[in-house]
Amino acid sequence: MQSAWIDRDAEAAVARYADLGRDLALRVYTTRLLGQDPRLVLHGGGNTSVKTQLTDLNGDTVDVLCVKGSGWDMGSIEPAGLPAVRLAPLLKLRSRETLSDEEMVRLQRANLIDPAAPNPSVEALLHAFIPHKFVDHTHSTAVLALTDQPDGEALCREVYGARVGYVPYLMPGFGLAKAAAQVFDADPSVEGLILVKHGIFSFGGDARQAYERMIELVTLAEQRLAKNRKPALSNGGLPARPAKIADVAPIVRGACSMPDSKTDGAWKRFVLDFRGSDAVMNFVNGAEVARYGQAGVVTPDHNIRIKNKPLVVAAPGDGDLAGFRERVRDAVAAYGERYRTYFTDNNARVGGIKTMLDPMPRVVLVPGVGLFGLGRSKKDAKVAADLAEAAIATIGDAEAVGRFEPLPESDLFDVEYWSLEQAKLGNAKELPLAGQVAVITGAAGSIGFATAKAFAAAGAEVALLDVDEAAVKAKARAIGGAAQGIRCDVTDAASVRDAFAQVAVAFGGVDIAVSNAGAAWQGRIGEVDEAVLRQSFELNFYGHQRVAQAAVRIMQAQGTGGCLLFNVSKQAVNPGPDFGPYGLPKAATLFLVRQYALDHGSEGIRANAVNADRIRSGLLTEEMIASRSKLRGVSERAYMQGNLLGREVAAEDVAQAFLAQALALKTTADVTTVDGGNIAAALR
Template sequence: MKSAWVERDAQVTVAHYAKAGIAPDLALRVYTTRLLGRDPKLVLHGGGNTSVKMRLRDLNGDDTEVLCVKGSGWDMGNIEPAGLPAVRLENLRKLRMRDALSDEDMVKVQRANLIDPTSPNPSVETLLHTFLPHTFIDHTHSTAVLGIVDQPNSRDLCEEIYNGRMGFVRYVMPGFGLAKEAGEVFDKNPKVEGLILDKHGIFTFGDDARQAYERMIDMVTLAEERLRKNRKSVFVTAQLPQSAGALSEIAPILRGAVALPDAKIEGAWKRLVFDFRTSDAIRNFVDGADVQRYARVGVITPDHTIRTKNWPMIVPAPDGGKLADFKQAAKIAAGEFIDHYKAYFARNNDRAGGTKTMLDPAPRVILVPGLGLFGLGRSKKAAKVAADLAEAAVEGITDAEAIGRFSPIGEEDMFDMEYWSLEQAKLGGAKEPPLAGQIAVITGGAGAIGFATAKAFAAAGAEVALLDLDGDAAQDKAKAIDGAALGLPCDVTDDASVRAAFDMIAETFGGVDIVVSNAGGAWQGRIGEVNDETLRKSFELNFFSHQRVAQNAVRIMLAQGTGGCLLFNTSKQAINPGPNFGPYGLPKAATLFLARQYALDYGADGIRANAVNADRIRSGLLNEEMIASRAQARGLSEKDYMSGNLLQREVTADDVAQAFLHQALALKTTADVTTVDGGNIAAALR
């Protein structure tokens, strides 16, 4: 591992923050924290922490010695000075004289000593930074170091590697106890350059930012060099089927297997979003004949347990020609995982006094021999975090097995960490949005109604995929929603294009739960004078495309076995045809009945089908030119034309989006047609 310190960049950082009155030491603390946080071999997703001791003026104007330490919730890779809240050092140092301090009291004391009371909570390892005398202190969960400390003889290995340059701290759960233990280890040998925390990670320190940072690089490099020494081959490959099958077929099967019925809401499911990873290293790991042993021992560092659970779900290798058998095997594996987790919780909760409430028992990592691994989460972001940590585990466990035998913390310690109140606080207690864990597909996604619908569903917690004939526009709209949204080119009049798009969505997110079939085009003409070519083109886009989209959605929904929701944009023309709009209205009327047919045929599978009839929505179909033309033909102003309904209000794309969202949330509504037109008696269904 090489140092990423660049002197010019460091000075630019100092100069930049000086304009805001930030002292050089704090600016350099930000600089090196980012260097550490941007290297995934050192830090992943909020792990690790850093600190600097300095003097600041408090709110009373008094010069005060403080510790600026990483705040909970901040990511080291993009930290700002505000992410290093300052706490009074003198008061915190006094805590070392205590024999015990509860986690809750520790947090209270730390908050009580914040210089700025609006700052985030200081790191749970603040006291460890406090009890060490150094100006700069760095802490990471280096994958290489974990490969060393996750061994039965970790102390001996560290003495061999570091030859007295690093202190060795036995495993203690983070908090006051670990801080005191680390302080005592340092006091026995104040010349050490850092501390190795058994089964946990590494601390280094120094008099300046560069020294602490480059000591981290040096010590991690020594671990890497040891891992390359006397390394043995690992993971003999198991005998596997010749072909695992397509990822787009495997993912929905697994996603359905791990979904849990919502005990509070009939018809609802607790679904998970997937993130797939594969590589030579991952395949070497998951394809191993002994994978059940080394993959299920535990986590490479306790910090991972709240995001990945303590072991992955492992399924039998799929055979692409026998997916029905694999579906049954996946259900059995999921049931065994959940039963195992419940038993683990029960026996450890008894030990803890029965005070804990069990978390969601579904897995957060799935290993699939012959294919790769999936990270799982209630959002794509959470799934990516789980997948990143799973990849780090693959590397760490592989390293450990290559020089010895992977031996992390035991079950009781893992439970104490997983159900530690301070770790749980990292995940936040905010109420989940209503569509969390669900995947929504919107065709015509770059248009006015499609984009408004995609935004509404994303705001409700769904992961969204926008399909549009203009793939670049779909991608631009997806980027405008959030980093997880997917924009894809798709010609809904082409079978292969639609199937390819749905397969890509299944590969990206794991499956499909909601489809808004929205793409359409408005052909006009007096029906007795319209040629067959025009009518067939309109039917192809305004009817057959909806059937094509629905078929592909149902294909995936049935593989998942957790129901789903089909939503169709049918327009008021389906009920109330307008003059010279027959080529548009006729296929729309057929699509309305298509929705009802899906409701009839797939209701027993939990798949709902509903339609929205909207009128006079500014969009690609009803553009400014058409609005002007139709208003003039009726002798109305454009405003009066657009608000020509019972409520005398213009209806917008956002109104249509909210109607689709309502239908998606109405778990006991199917074969419904919702009218969104401001009131048009001629188009009313009842």
């Protein structure tokens, strides 16, 4: 590794946080340097501290420990993420023989300088008991590759000798803090501590010294891993033509979904994040992947996010998707049974006081294809995939110089079900569409964009499809998060297939398809050219059919039902003059909705429609409003408000109707009218 310290940047941080003092400013700076390197920490892992002086709320200057707050991410930390705790009361705790986790948390919170600050790290006492001013802690993949061996401590002693102290594995908390302090006291000249099967600490009198000691110590581990390496992992037997990611992802996603016991017809689904780098493929294709791939996590800190081990499934062939689906479902069921046994046995060991988490894997390894991270959101899925890639680096290095051996399952259970670790995940109530993937066509237009925003706000991951690629990508950026903008021409079957394949790769599948793309052609039906009618049918009928077929194909692979939503228009039941070229295919689409409801209801796939009228959009342009109002002999305002409520209907109103239909789990073949009230367009 190379030091990323730059004097100019360090001084810029000091200037930026001048009101907080040099110590805290440089603590933020080097914490970010550590946190931005995935070889050191990922997603809230690791912690840092500085011992300094601050003024408390009474105006008194006190010695404090500023330590990373629980759950904060080191790569983007701000001063608020380093809560200050009075140091003297923390040091006093070292004289105790025992201290429960609950007492530790209360005592730390009771001594916060700012009562509203976040909880200090669970390893705050370890930072306090080490007398150095700056203390850094990471989960270096290189160091873990050395410690995660049957003779890990001996291997580390070979590398570091007396430069560091060695602390046998203990769960974080008071016991580990005391043990680490005792190791340090035995030789105060050490530059850091190796926490066996956990990570590494470094310390120093200033921020740069502590940081660069970490870099140097990790570099020594990397150099050792480069020596006397065994040959690369040998490949196992793989199909001549591995299945495509877009075909595999929905099968994996469906197999890992669970019926919601609280709501009939609902599913708990996961979003997927795919990885297929050379390192990943070398790992998942290894002949012994079932051994080293399912041995366990590389550090217990990862356990709460990716469980105690990933799932490995058999390699799928391109022509055997049906067989692969059965094998994956069997593998997931077996994984769940093993997890329940793991929970039951260990819960009995601790007194039967824990409540089991869901038994689904968070990482799935598929030989010949790659790996999938699973989460209730795309963000969580990316976290799982990131941690899995870090584990691959660690396990690959461990296997190259020895044999990967993680902690026993009992230790992993204690961390996974540790209340202080679970608190990192938060207890926020999930949004109604959490875990679901929604695809919206015509998403660069007013109704499509409003619908995408509404679904994203309800917790869904959204893919925005439109023939205007630049516009739809801009709309996706405006929504933010993991929203995807994808070019799709619904009049082109290949374009539709490709767009849905991209969605399957990006998110793992599709649960809701809002078929919204359309355009309005006008003309007297007895005079209109046949080419105009055919053009309108290609977009306003066959476009809906192509989208629905593509969505159903993925929904069937998942086996968890789904929802098809169609923008039909009131023209389907209440035609306007000279609007036949638009109304005819829309009437056919209304029948199409009911046919999908009839033919696929037994698969849990619902089909509903919204009949909207007079929505300002790319379809109903200002020019068309002028034309239609003139044809009816009314003003433009009267035309737009010509309904029973006397109100103009907006794209957002249509979006809310689509959202309501998506959430109505026992409603199918429904047509919801959104037009402000038009009796002639009302269905029976």
